[in-house]
Amino acid sequence: MLELSNITVRYGQHRALENASVKVEKGEIVVILGANGAGKSTLLKAASGICEGAVDGYIRLDGTNLAALSANKIVDAGLALVPEGRGVFPDLTVSENLTLGAYASRARDDEKSTLDRVYSLFPKLSERTKQIVGTMSGGEQQMVAIGRAMMSNPTILTLDEPSLGLSPLLSKELFQNLARVRDLGIGVLMVEQNAKQSLAIADRGYLIENAHVVHEDTAENLMRDPAVQAAYLGVGSSDEATPESEVEMPETVVQTFAIKPRSQKTQSANAILGRSVDDLVAAAASQSVQRRPSPTQTPSAFIPQDRLAATLVEIERSAVNARNRSKPNPLQSQYSAPPAADREAEPKPRPIIEVYRAPRVEVYRRQPDGSGFERK
C-alpha cells in the first residue's frame, strides 16, 4: 500500500500542499480531482521524489519510507510515475522506449516477461515495436508512456493527467487500459481533469482544494454527489440540459468540502459614518414631514435650510472620522498599486517570484556508426 500522510510542500513561501493524506491499495484505482493549481501534481511529484519544493510528511510504500529515498530508489521500491506530458523519447522506437523503462533493478531480471505483459496489455504497441514514437498519435504515445512505466514492474503506478489532449474516444480506451492495469493487482493513483471518465473506472477519489484534501469517498458516491457533479462533472453547465434542482449544492455539502475563503474584514456603512444612516436620513426627513412638497418643489425647498446644513455638516464630520479610523486593508496594500503620489515618492522594489526547478536531465544517444554519443 502507498501511504502519504500529512504531506506539506513549500515552494519558498508558497505552500502548495498542507497536511495532505492519501492512500492507495494494490489493485485499486484512486483519482485525485481538483482545480488548477490546487496541488495535485505536487502530491504525485512528492511521492516520486522529484518535487522541486521542500517536502514534509510520511510517504510509505509497503512499509518502506520513500521520503528518505532518491527518485531512482523510489522506482526500485515499486512506485512508477507517468508524468504530465508523457515524457516519452520521441526519437526512439516503441521497443527502445519500453526497454528504457526496465532500468530499475527490480525490473531487470524479468525484463522479457514484463515486456510480454506490456504488449499483451497494449496489443497496438506490439504491432508497432519499430515505430518512432514521435510519429505516433497522442493516444498511442500515452500507451508507450504507461507501458514504459509498467516496465519498471511497479506495485503502484501514478499518472499525472493521462487523458490530457486525448479525444473522448481515446480517453475512454486509455481508462479501460488502466482498469486492466488494476486487474493485474497494481494500484493506480491518477490526477485527472476528466472526472467523469476517470471516476467511472475508479474505486475511490480525493478532492484537493487550495492545497488541502477536502474530501474522500468511493468513486460511486463522488459521482452521485451534487457538489462533485457541479464542480467536476459539468452537471448544470449549458451543454448539459440538467434540471436546476439536480445541480443545486446543498448547504451541508458545501460546508463539508469547501475551504472557506479567508475572511475579509468589512465595515458597515453605519460603522463608517459613526451613526446609523437611517438616523441621519430620518433626522433630515423629520424636518419635512410637517410640510409636504408640492410637485414643483425640490427636496431642499421643503427641508429648513438650517437643518439641512446641520445634517450635511454632521454627515461630512462622520465621514472624516470614518476616514481617519479606517485601517489599511493588508490584502489591498500587498497586491494593489499605491496611489500615484506614493508611487512617485517611494519607488517600490520589484516583486520576487520564486520558481524552483528540478536539475535538468540531459539525454545522450549513441550515434548509428558507434563513433560516440550525441546530445538530444
Ligand SMILES: Nc1ncnc2c1ncn2[C@@H]1O[C@H](COP(=O)(O)OP(=O)(O)OP(=O)(O)O)[C@@H](O)[C@H]1O
Ligand atoms: N517548481 C515550482 N516553483 C514554484 N511554484 C510551483 C512550482 N511547481 C508548482 N508550483 C505552485 O504550486 C501550486 C500547485 O501546483 P501544482 O502543479 O501541484 O497544481 P495542480 O493542482 O497540479 O494544477 P494543474 O491542474 O494546473 O496542473 C501552484 O500554485 C503552482 O504555481
